[in-house]
Amino acid sequence: MKETIRKFVRDFVKEKDKGGIIKDIWREPLVGFGDARHPRMGELKTWVQSDHVLPSEVLPEAQTIITYFLPMQKTIGDSNIPGRLSSKEWAMAYEKTNATLGELGSALSQFLKEQGYPSIVPAEATQYDERILMSKWSQRHLAWLCGLGTFGINNMFITAAGTCGRLGSTLTALELEVDGPLEEEYCLYKIDGSCGLCIDRCPVQALTTTAYDRFKCNDLCADNAKVHVGYGSSYLLEDTGSEVLGTNTCGKCVVGVPCTYRRPKTKQ
Ligand code: SF4
Ligand code: SF4
Structure with a gap:
């Protein structure tokens, strides 16, 4: 069933990449599976924020978190290297990726429900507390639990396909063998104090080695x-009916x- 889900994600994303406001923007998606009842799950309320919701609060019968990472093509990422503001290609790809993640989550959830497993994309995944600028559903922390990668000092998430992409997740009552969390570290600075290049990439000095x-x-x-307006990524989450408006981010540090x-290599 894990391979069926991976194929579902790959096929969905491939089809979406053929058209729309911009096409050919993703490499092959990564998919990871995590324990929705992991013993460390409760730590999200202190690790991220006190209002972070737990999988069991969203779907009481939840067994597995499925996270997926849509990595951007080099053409998209490299277009965003120069300048203080994002490139047009980056902004369009970012908005389309957000919209696609919403559609993918709903489609995967529907597919799993048809197989007899209650499943949902939590509404909290798309809600953002404007006062503290934090979500109640941290895709990155859940992706870590699913073994998709580890945290960089740029506050981003490093996967085997790098940081240049976006994460989404679906909760399901289907029990599957899990892939994480990883024991190893991917960020070079965290491994041996080298690199740190993402800090210098930030145009507004929002990053240090210890803070964001x-x-x-x-x-x-x-x-x-x-x-970057008018790229039209507003969409509806079918599970909850909540509307998600497109946002934009600079992405210079990734x-x-x-x-x-890719996962960066140490010098040794
Ligand atoms: S640029 Fe270097 S220091 Fe920054 S997150 Fe990536 S590997 Fe870590
Ligand atoms: S997204 Fe942009 S502003 Fe935010 S930390 Fe990265 S480089 Fe800095």
Whole structure:
């Protein structure tokens, strides 16, 4: 069944990549499976924020978290290296990726329900607390539990296909063998203190080796959203009926660095 789900994700994304506001934007998606009842799950309320919801609060019979990562093509990532604001290609790809993740989550959830397993994309996955600039459903922390990768010091998530892409997730009552969390570390700075290049990439100095200023980051994302308008990524989550509006982000710290398209290699 894991291979069936991986194929479902691959086929869905391949089809979506053929048209729309921009095409040919993704490499092959990664899919990871995690324990929705993992003993460390409760730590999300202290690790991320106190309002973070747990899988069991969204779907009481949840057994497995399925996370998927849609990695961007080099043409998209490299287009975003120069300048203070995002490239047009990056902004369009980002908006289309968000919309596709919503559609993919709903389609996968529907597919699993048809197989007899209650499944859902949590509404909290698309809700954002504007006061603290945090979500109640951290895709990155759940992806870590699913073994998809580890955290970089740029506050981004490093997978085997790099950081240049977006994450989504679906919860299901289907019990599957899990893939994570990983024991190893992917970020070079965290491994041996080397690299740190993402810090210099940030145009507004929102990053240090130990901290991430989400308010500075948000200000630059707001500047981007004023420029990159009209890419039309608003969509409805079928499970919940909640509307998700397109957003934009700068993404300068995930491009032009060793972890952009792959797990970075240490010098040894
Ligand atoms: S650019 Fe280097 S230091 Fe920054 S997240 Fe990637 S590997 Fe880690
Ligand atoms: S997304 Fe942009 S503003 Fe935010 S930390 Fe990365 S480089 Fe800085």
